[in-house]
Amino acid sequence: MTAQTTAIEAAALALGDDALVLSHRLGEWAGNAPVLEEDVALANIALDLLGQARVLLSLVGDEDELAYLREERAFRNTQLVEQPNGDFAHTIARQLYFSTYQKLLYGQLASGEGPFSGLAAKAVKEVAYHQDHAEHWTLRLGDGTPESHTRMQRACDALWRYTGEMFQPVDGLDVDLTAMENSWLASVTAVLEQATLTVPDGPRTGAWTAGAGRQGLHTEPFGRMLAEMQHLHRSHPGATW
Amino acid sequence: MVTMTALEEELSRIAGAVPDPELPVLTLRELGVLRGVQVLGPGRVEVELTPTYTGCPAIEAMASDIERALHDHGVPEVSVVTVLAPAWSTDDISDEGRRKLAEYGIAPPRPQGPADGPIPLTLAIRCPHCGSTDTELLSRFSSTACKALRRCTTCREPFDHFKEL
Known part of the structure; x- marks a missing residue:
């Protein structure tokens, strides 16, 4: 194995784990969302992400082994995507932050010639709908009732410190992270302001912020999520439909 | 531009006439997801399919329906491969x-x-x-x-x- 394939695999693992873990979190809403349309919408977004995860993880190895048989510390997803769903506002804030990032990321990868350009060209169109969904809900909740405004603000504040990690360099990922981060900040700021919300002012990078998921260090709720996600496969090794 | 042989055109017609598993009024050709049919050798055919969405679960049903249709037509060995690029667009319908x-x-x-x-x-x-x-x-x-x-x-x-x- 050459150093270059290893770097590409490392990048595929990071992006694939982001998609897989967020897909699982969104799937937890199935049957529990506040309205039926959202139940369907969140499951559909989860399905898109799962499709992306399958393509990316298959570049690294066997998708099932990678998803179901790795230990917590072997996962390379950002800490943002593993955060629990919380109330609906938390899920929407996580969606806003992540889909804005993913749209910019796939947009850059699609315009290049690298190993991810084919997937990115396809997925960027799917993610545009995810971002649109998140932005509309941010506006509705932020500029809604006093209760929805308070909750949306609380959610945006709570997840803010996890957003710096998305712009940390990843081996094998050839993108302009500074340009991406500037666009991300501009885009998120515009949506939050239109939604009458305050852009959180806490730090996003540095010693007191979160963000070592890419190094395999995860937050406490991730272990429980994995236990649920992997339980069936581990209890019945080799089982098929 | 790859030219198809008469046999490949015929097999492509058969594969393209398979109905979409979720929208059975449409054929795979009308949906625009059939990308190519290639005869690799005697009795061996490869079909290229592109998914509408990356995570579209119907792609597996499409693949097995195509395999069945071509088996019924006397092709013993059919492999269906998925291609992502160029990305499918609704303009392909x-x-x-x-x-x-x-x-x-x-x-x-x-x-x-x-x-x-x-x-x-x-x-x-x-x-x-x-x-x-x-x-x-x-x-x-x-x-x-x-x-x-x-x-x-x-x-x-x-x-x-x-x-x-």
């Missing part, structure tokens, strides 16, 4: 496919044109039941990832819209 979708009760996607071409007019989405252009969006995601849920404000019927991708 044929005119006949669009007509059938509307007839089936699903508003077809609006044409998007080339990304760097002239900006197309935004056409209203027409109710497939009564033909009114007075319709509203209920949810961006509907029964499958490729559809949005809308409601006609004239006849009050909800309907699916195959959204542009």
Whole structure:
């Protein structure tokens, strides 16, 4: 194995784990969302992400082994995507932050010639709908009732410190992270302001912020999520439909 | 441009005539997901399929339906491979496919044109039941990832819209 394939695999693992873990979190809403349309919408977004995860993880190895048989510390997803769903506002804030990032990321990868350009060209169109969904809900909740405004603000504040990690360099990922981060900040700021919300002012990078998921260090709720996600496969090794 | 042999054209016709598992009024050819058929050797055929959405679960059913159709036609060894690039677009749905979708009760996607071409007019989405252009969006995601849920404000019927991708 050459150093270059290893770097590409490392990048595929990071992006694939982001998609897989967020897909699982969104799937937890199935049957529990506040309205039926959202139940369907969140499951559909989860399905898109799962499709992306399958393509990316298959570049690294066997998708099932990678998803179901790795230990917590072997996962390379950002800490943002593993955060629990919380109330609906938390899920929407996580969606806003992540889909804005993913749209910019796939947009850059699609315009290049690298190993991810084919997937990115396809997925960027799917993610545009995810971002649109998140932005509309941010506006509705932020500029809604006093209760929805308070909750949306609380959610945006709570997840803010996890957003710096998305712009940390990843081996094998050839993108302009500074340009991406500037666009991300501009885009998120515009949506939050239109939604009458305050852009959180806490730090996003540095010693007191979160963000070592890419190094395999995860937050406490991730272990429980994995236990649920992997339980069936581990209890019945080799089982098929 | 790869030229197809007469046999490949015939097999392509057979594979293309397989109905979509989720939208059985459409064939795979009309949906625009069949990318190519190649005879690799005697009794060995490779079919290239592209998914509508990356995570579309129908792709596995499509692959096994194509395998069955070609087996029935006397091809013992059929492999179906998935290709992502160039990415599928709703513009790949044929005119006949669009007509059938509307007839089936699903508003077809609006044409998007080339990304760097002239900006197309935004056409209203027409109710497939009564033909009114007075319709509203209920949810961006509907029964499958490729559809949005809308409601006609004239006849009050909800309907699916195959959204542009």
